[in-house]
Amino acid sequence: MHVEFTVTREHVRRILLLVAAATAVVITFSGCTESSGKKEQKRTLGGYDQLVAKQPSETMTYSPTRNTANFWIKTWNKPGKLSYVYLQNGDGDLLGYYIFKGLPVPYCVSLTPPDQGQGNNEYGVVRKAPAVDGVYYGEGDCSRYFGIDATTGAYIEYTTGLGINVLLYDQPLPNDPNVKPLGRSRVDKNGKVVTN
Known part of the structure; x- marks a missing residue:
C-alpha cells in the first residue's frame, strides 16, 4: 500500500502558527513561574527576618557539645x-x-581533600576542611x-x-x-x- 501526502503552503503556514503559539505559551508561563518563584523566596526570607527580629537565638556560655567533642579528642589522642x-x-x-x-x-574517609583536582582555589573554589582528626569524611562507602x-x-x-x-x-x-x-x-x- 502506497500513500502519498502533499505538503501545501497552507500546511506549512498552520505548522508555523502552531510553533509560534506554543513558543509564546512557553515564554509566558516561564515568566510567571520565575516571578512566582521570586515572590515566594522574598516571602520566605521576609518571614524568617521577622521571626529572627521577634525571637532572636539565644547564646550559650557553655557548650556541652564542644565539651563532649573535646572529650572524644582526649580519649583517642593516644x-x-x-x-x-x-x-x-x-x-x-x-x-x-x-x-x-x-x-x-x-x-568514606580520605587523607586528601575529596575536591582536590576539581578546581583551583585561585578561582574561588571553597574547599571542605578536614575534621579534627586530620581526615576528610563523606566520600565513598560509610x-x-x-x-x-x-x-x-x-x-x-x-x-x-x-x-x-x-x-x-x-x-x-x-x-x-x-x-x-x-x-x-x-x-x-x-x-x-x-x-x-
Whole structure:
C-alpha cells in the first residue's frame, strides 16, 4: 500500500502558527513561574527576618557539645589506644566483638581533600576542611569499616547496616561468655587483651 501526502503552503503556514503559539505559551508561563518563584523566596526570607527580629537565638556560655567533642579528642589522642567494637543485631543481641589499635575507619574517609583536582582555589573554589582528626569524611562507602587487630596487627574489615549496629567503647564491656571474639584478639576472663 502506497500513500502519498502533499505538503501545501497552507500546511506549512498552520505548522508555523502552531510553533509560534506554543513558543509564546512557553515564554509566558516561564515568566510567571520565575516571578512566582521570586515572590515566594522574598516571602520566605521576609518571614524568617521577622521571626529572627521577634525571637532572636539565644547564646550559650557553655557548650556541652564542644565539651563532649573535646572529650572524644582526649580519649583517642593516644597512640596505641585500644577500641572495642561490638556488633549488635536488630534484636539487641551482641553478635561478637573486635579489638582494634586505634579507631575503626570507614571507607568514606580520605587523607586528601575529596575536591582536590576539581578546581583551583585561585578561582574561588571553597574547599571542605578536614575534621579534627586530620581526615576528610563523606566520600565513598560509610557502611564498611577497617582496622588493625590489637594483638596481631592483622587487617580486619566489617560492614554495618541491614540490621547490624555498632557499639564502640574505649574499654571492654564486662566479660560475657556469649559474646564471641570476631577478630584475632579477645578479652580473657581477667579482662586482659590476648591473641585469640
